[in-house]
Amino acid sequence: MDGQAAPINHPERTMDNTVPEGTRRIIDGRERVFYSDYWVKTYTVPEDTLQAKRKLIGALTRRLFNHVEHGLNIPGSRLNEARKSYEDETDPERRRVKGAMLAGALFNRAADIFTKLVELQSVGIEIQSDNALMRECGRCLQEALGLGRLVLHRSGEEGIDELWGEPFKAFSIPLEDFYESRYVKIALTLRDIDRIAGAIAANFGPLPCFAGLGPHVQAFACAAKTKTETLRTDPDIFDVWTSFVTAGERLCAHFNAAAMPEGLEDQHLVADGRQLLQRGRDLISDITRARTPMPKSAQEYIERCEAYSARCARAETRA
Incomplete structure (x- = not known):
């Protein structure tokens, strides 16, 4: 064998180069979308609002902490402490772990900001995309994404960069695209x-x-x-x-x-x-x-x- 083991057949797998990527079909009464030879189950996209994005980012952040190494769920209120500890650290191994903890604090700070923005919106205050808090939220998520390379999966084998990118992606693009x-x-x-x-x-x-x-x-x-x-x-x-x-x-x-x-x-x-x-x-x-x-x-x-x-x-x- 050459490392490309023959795949086990999946009921929704279609080895057909004529099907365009992104094609949608109803299969067994359920809509599915075609990517990389698989028909993947789809779900209804929620309305693209701050409330919906807050819920999605919160869920993605909880999912992230559930799959990465322990000890990274640092409250956003301790962001400055986490940053100082990371910046002061000189040992490479310890710096990696502290960088991962800083990433966790940044994610939680972004979630805190989003929660407050949704609360403001719920009482009739209009939040524009160029709002200073919106920009700060995006900056926190982007910085956390940059630090995501320091974080390992809970198994200790490798990082999962995609998990770190998802909250920022959910923040920065329409929910349908996400x-x-x-x-x-x-x-x-x-x-x-x-x-x-x-x-x-x-x-x-x-x-x-x-x-x-x-x-x-x-x-x-x-x-x-x-x-x-x-x-x-x-x-x-x-x-x-x-x-x-x-x-x-x-x-x-x-x-x-x-x-x-x-x-x-x-x-x-x-x-x-x-x-x-x-x-x-x-x-x-x-x-x-x-x-x-x-x-x-x-x-x-x-x-x-x-x-x-x-x-x-x-x-x-x-x-």
Whole structure:
């Protein structure tokens, strides 16, 4: 394999170069939009108001803090302290963490400003786009975006720059355009899930202890992709989330104990495989919950699967 594992088929995947990007169709009674070979579920765009943007930015900020490393949710009221601590720090490792904390404070300061602007608007005070507080809000979000490169995903493997850019994007462009940009990213997320699932199926399926794994991989990939395109406010979320969790549990529980080799070295090799399989489940879960591609982690995991398959082949040759 060359790292581009064959994707598991998804019910909404269409390998058709004749379909223009952004095409919308009703599929099984639900509108979907076509990007990167996937038909992604769409949602109604709210009216483009300050109130709607405040709610969206608040939700995006909570989502951001939920997926990045711990300790970054610094109140906006402590922005000056966070900035001074960052600027005074000279150790590179500590400076990275303090820069991430400063980014968190900037996001919360922007959310605080937006909340006050919405309160003013609710009592009849008209807020223009060139309002000084609007400009300050945009500046905070833009600075936080610049610091986002210092922040790691909660797994510690890589950053997710897209999460840091979304609140600023939601602030600076029409909501309709923001939703469309999310559909593009969701399609790319579905592609990452397929690539990882394809690597698991291709490299673990032929191994005796993991024989029969394929259907569990496919079920988990399909559940993960459905979860990726489903908002938490969707009525289907209860069944969607349950299916996703249980499919992941079945994937990691699948093991042919009768095929366990007798040699201690080979048993350790099998144990390594079970850990690698669980890491694949966890990586797909991270990508699914963040609803954002993690290309570095995906590629590294695919390469680890290929390396593990090669180790197993060498062990079989020795036997």
